[in-house]
Amino acid sequence: MSELSKAERMKLPRQAMPEQKPDIRKVNFKEVPHGYTPEQAMAEASRCIECKKPKCIAGCPVEVDIPGFIRLVMDGKFAEASRKIKETNSLPAICGRVCPQEEQCEVVCTLAKKFTPVAIGNLERFVADYERDNNLTELPEIAPPTGKKVAIVGSGPAGLTVAGDLIKLGHQVTIFEALHKPGGVLVYGIPEFRLPKEIVKAEVDYLKQMGVEVKTSHIVGKLDTIDELFDQDYDAIFIGTGAGLPNFMRIPGENLNGVYSANEYLTRSNLMKAYDFPNADTPIARGKNVAVLGGGNTAMDAVRTALRLGAENAYIIYRRSQVEMPARAAEIHHAEEEGIQFLLLTNPVRFIGNGEGRVERMECIRMELGEPDDSGRCRPVPIEGSNFEIEVDTVVVAIGNSSNPLVPRTTPGMDTNKWGNILVNEETMESSRPGVFAGGDIVTGGATVILAAGAGKKAARAIHEYVMNKE
Amino acid sequence: MVKVLEHYHLGENNYKIVFEVPELVKKAQPGQFVVLRISEEGERIPMSIGDMDPEKGSLTVIYQVIGKTTALMATLKPGEHIMDCVGPLGNPSHVDKKGKYMVIGGGIGIAPVHPAAKKARENGNEVFGIIGARTKDLLFFEDEMRKACDHLYVCTDDGSYGEKGFVTDVLKRLIDEGNKPDFILAIGPVPMMKAVCATSKPYDIETWVSVNPIMIDGTGMCGACRVSVGGITKFGCVDGPDFDGHLLDFDELTSRLRMYHQMEKESMEQFEKKQPCYIGLKESSKKSA
Numbered sequence: 001m002s003e004l005s006k007a008e009r010m011k012l013p014r015q016a017m018p019e020q021k022p023d024i025r026k027v028n029f030k031e032v033p034h035g036y037t038p039e040q041a042m043a044e045a046s047r048c049i050e051c052k053k054p055k056c057i058a059g060c061p062v063e064v065d066i067p068g069f070i071r072l073v074m075d076g077k078f079a080e081a082s083r084k085i086k087e088t089n090s091l092p093a094i095c096g097r098v099c100p101q102e103e104q105c106e107v108v109c110t111l112a113k114k115f116t117p118v119a120i121g122n123l124e125r126f127v128a129d130y131e132r133d134n135n136l137t138e139l140p141e142i143a144p145p146t147g148k149k150v151a152i153v154g155s156g157p158a159g160l161t162v163a164g165d166l167i168k169l170g171h172q173v174t175i176f177e178a179l180h181k182p183g184g185v186l187v188y189g190i191p192e193f194r195l196p197k198e199i200v201k202a203e204v205d206y207l208k209q210m211g212v213e214v215k216t217s218h219i220v221g222k223l224d225t226i227d228e229l230f231d232q233d234y235d236a237i238f239i240g241t242g243a244g245l246p247n248f249m250r251i252p253g254e255n256l257n258g259v260y261s262a263n264e265y266l267t268r269s270n271l272m273k274a275y276d277f278p279n280a281d282t283p284i285a286r287g288k289n290v291a292v293l294g295g296g297n298t299a300m301d302a303v304r305t306a307l308r309l310g311a312e313n314a315y316i317i318y319r320r321s322q323v324e325m326p327a328r329a330a331e332i333h334h335a336e337e338e339g340i341q342f343l344l345l346t347n348p349v350r351f352i353g354n355g356e357g358r359v360e361r362m363e364c365i366r367m368e369l370g371e372p373d374d375s376g377r378c379r380p381v382p383i384e385g386s387n388f389e390i391e392v393d394t395v396v397v398a399i400g401n402s403s404n405p406l407v408p409r410t411t412p413g414m415d416t417n418k419w420g421n422i423l424v425n426e427e428t429m430e431s432s433r434p435g436v437f438a439g440g441d442i443v444t445g446g447a448t449v450i451l452a453a454g455a456g457k458k459a460a461r462a463i464h465e466y467v468m469n470k471e
Numbered sequence: 472m473v474k475v476l477e478h479y480h481l482g483e484n485n486y487k488i489v490f491e492v493p494e495l496v497k498k499a500q501p502g503q504f505v506v507l508r509i510s511e512e513g514e515r516i517p518m519s520i521g522d523m524d525p526e527k528g529s530l531t532v533i534y535q536v537i538g539k540t541t542a543l544m545a546t547l548k549p550g551e552h553i554m555d556c557v558g559p560l561g562n563p564s565h566v567d568k569k570g571k572y573m574v575i576g577g578g579i580g581i582a583p584v585h586p587a588a589k590k591a592r593e594n595g596n597e598v599f600g601i602i603g604a605r606t607k608d609l610l611f612f613e614d615e616m617r618k619a620c621d622h623l624y625v626c627t628d629d630g631s632y633g634e635k636g637f638v639t640d641v642l643k644r645l646i647d648e649g650n651k652p653d654f655i656l657a658i659g660p661v662p663m664m665k666a667v668c669a670t671s672k673p674y675d676i677e678t679w680v681s682v683n684p685i686m687i688d689g690t691g692m693c694g695a696c697r698v699s700v701g702g703i704t705k706f707g708c709v710d711g712p713d714f715d716g717h718l719l720d721f722d723e724l725t726s727r728l729r730m731y732h733q734m735e736k737e738s739m740e741q742f743e744k745k746q747p748c749y750i751g752l753k754e755s756s757k758k759s760a
């Protein structure tokens with residue numbers, strides 16, 4: 001295909017992702033897209049015109065050599081392509097599935113101006129899956145032991161990235177994770193139909209094979225503090241505890257049965273496998289009329305989970321309009337295809353019980369968009385007198401998370417901002433406590449997998465320098 | 472994996488189990504709890520710390536079989552393992568110097584008041600203990616509590632042991648006799664804690680209770696454990712488990728605990744079908760705790 005001219009290559013149609021049909025997938029928890037075939041991947045790769053100044057690289061938060069890996073795909077060197085990505089991003093199978101490519105690399109792709117952008121995310125996913133499924137994952141060379149010990153608190157994408165980078169440099173690395181399974185939001189938050197847990201497990205197993213020690217059910221701040229970890233001869237500590245504290249609406253009736261935080265709802269379904277109740281022991285409400293409040297990825301995950309748990313009506317209730325929704329475009333599209341009902345410019349006012357403590361209805365108010373607010377998005381303003389009620393038996397509040405204060409509160413000398421996010425030097429990710437580094441959602445507030453992984457990369461470089469320069 | 476060191480049947484549905492968790496007991500304080508996971512597909516269930524021995528590295532939990540997970544736990548034999556024991560979670564109980572410090576333990580709630588009583592006494596309080604249960608067979612820790620308290624009162628609803636009556640009857644009598652406590656820590660079934668608060672309120676006695684809402688992680692991540700205290704939503708696991716009982720919304724707590732009743736029944740029925748004689752310890756057990 002490379003005989004085609006640039007102009008001809010640009011005009012090739014973007015390869016559609018093969019996926020489960022909406023009416024089939026909305027009743028199962030299996031992954032929605034099937035992934036490209038090798039032929040499709042090569043055809044898609046051949047659309048890339050290998051720009052001299054590739055805008056896609058600049059659009060990627062960790063600057064993956066996108067045309068470089070796509071070139072390898074074009075040549076059929078799939079495992080090599082995956083290794084190319086791993087030079088800067090250790091989690092391609094995950095990022096290919098969950099990154100908002102339409103806001104990062106694909107939106108700025110040269111082809112996007114006139115045609116459709118190269119399907120960078122789909123290709124990333126393909127090469128990583130190819131490498132893993134064909135057992136082509138190679139253990140990297142591990143530097144001779146440095147005798148330095150690093151503790152990592154939290155096993156989300158930030159912590160996993162730091163662990164991978166530091167173990168390769170010859171340090172002894174231990175991850176402490178509060179939950180019983182490692183992976184952070186990747187295991188407890190993002191559902192199987194979007195990110196199979198087997199993939200996260202493979203990433204963690206890979207780290208273990210390289211020698212990373214993973215201690216689950218170990219809560220730092222409870223079982224031991226940061227100071228006590230230093231007493232156990234750790235030379236440096238990385239904190240990647242995420243933004244795990246759910247926000248609520250603070251409106252009447254919120255403690256009625258049937259009103260969940262998205263964290264609870266998704267944790268029950270994903271981590272505890274409540275969708276398989278009673279084979280798994282943890283129960284979850286199988287609502288008929290389920291309303292999910294919010295417009296981010298979390299809200300889309302919750303509402304699509306509700307559908308798969310048998311909801312007849314599954315609503316997204318969002319106070320702005322669709323353009324302001326922070327969710328990935330692909331997820332909104334998938335949700336629409338599956339029959340999710342979007343009640344936009346709508347905000348709940350109160351939840352109404354059935355007299356036995358269970359939510360039965362919800363009063364909402366219509367909104368209109370006013371002046372832009374601090375976030376640059378138009379501020380939603382309630383339209384007086386537009387109140388109406390809808391029937392609901394399950395409500396999931398997905399309006400964001402705050403940072404968990406457990407570690408900051410037990411670590412004297414480590415400064416946080418007013419939201420409890422750890423303050424760091426942006427070059428090194430070091431906090432105000434020497435030797436304590438932090439990255440991911442605990443620093444930024446709820447953000448993305450790739451930003452967390454990128455922060456982990458930066459921190460790993462700085463931690464390496466720090467421990468090697470220590471006496 | 473966490474090893475079971477000892478396991479006894481105490482009477483009716485009550486059991487005492489001892490786990491080997493050397494790191495955890497070094498940190499554990501009275502009033503805190505742990506979250507257990509017995510099997511791979513199992514639920515995460517919170518359990519109060521009933522006793523701890525930092526030297527042996529052991530932690531005691533007293534539990535009541537009421538559903539699938541506790542029934543499964545009852546089948547464990549010493550030497551076997553459970554998946555996880557996470558903690559210590561929650562805030563320690565108030566055990567600082569109050570003067571006349573009273574603990575009231577009802578039923579399974581006798582377990583968590585025991586370490587609190589010990590500690591409160593160490594801190595120089597005159598400790599009054601009231602323990603009660605429906606019937607004699609459900610009482611435990613009497614000897615331990617006698618050691619932990621300066622004065623111990625025992626009662627049963629049916630009069631089969633100790634005084635006949637409720638813990639609140641004893642409380643009222645003690646107040647009337649001029650032994651009004653300066654502080655009460657009451658732990659037990661929700662109706663009991665509510666009754667203690669109703670009794671102590673007119674006398675303006677500071678009364679704290681330990682809540683037992685449904686939990687998952689126990690670290691502030693899910694919000695399943697929401698309770699209302701003075702009209703404000705708190706998380707039972709990280710803001711509690713002890714709260715000012717005069718401000719707590721007991722009715723909401725009761726209602727929230729009922730959320731999954733139907734499904735829990737289903738789960739238990741399925742379990743009993745598969746494992747008809749699950750209470751393996753019944754015969755071979757030692758009676759004393």
Ligand SMILES: Cc1cc2nc3c(=O)[nH]c(=O)nc-3n(C[C@H](O)[C@H](O)[C@H](O)COP(=O)(O)OP(=O)(O)OC[C@H]3O[C@@H](n4cnc5c(N)ncnc54)[C@H](O)[C@@H]3O)c2cc1C
Nearest residue numbers: 154156157158178184185220242297440441447448449452
């Ligand atoms: C439902 C949902 C869907 C999302 N979808 C997307 C998406 O499609 N694309 C995208 O890019 N981003 C998405 N995000 C955001 C993304 O998942 C996060 O930005 C990212 O996971 C943050 O990574 P992290 O490593 O900072 O922390 P987390 O992934 O939050 O991991 C933190 C870990 O630390 C552990 N921990 C916390 N406190 C302690 C302690 N004291 N001791 C030990 N361990 C502790 C936690 O248990 C957790 O496992 C989504 C988030 C959610 C909730």
Ligand SMILES: Cc1cc2nc3c(=O)[nH]c(=O)nc-3n(C[C@H](O)[C@H](O)[C@H](O)COP(=O)(O)OP(=O)(O)OC[C@H]3O[C@@H](n4cnc5c(N)ncnc54)[C@H](O)[C@@H]3O)c2cc1C
Nearest residue numbers: 516517518519534535538539540541683684685686728735
């Ligand atoms: C902080 C705290 C301390 C506790 N301490 C003790 C103790 O020392 N001894 C003891 O016997 N029990 C204690 N409990 C209650 C104990 O957790 C439940 O009895 C147990 O989870 C029941 O599980 P099951 O599967 O056997 O029963 P199920 O059939 O699942 O449930 C029976 C009832 O137990 C409650 N329950 C169910 N799941 C949970 C859960 N995940 N978290 C909390 N409650 C739940 C509900 O009210 C439910 O209706 C405590 C609870 C909390 C929150």
Ligand code: SF4
Nearest residue numbers: 048051056067109110
């Ligand atoms: S911008 Fe698009 S076409 Fe250009 S190198 Fe990147 S992926 Fe290829």
Ligand code: FES
Nearest residue numbers: 689691693694708
């Ligand atoms: S148990 Fe999850 S927040 Fe309290």
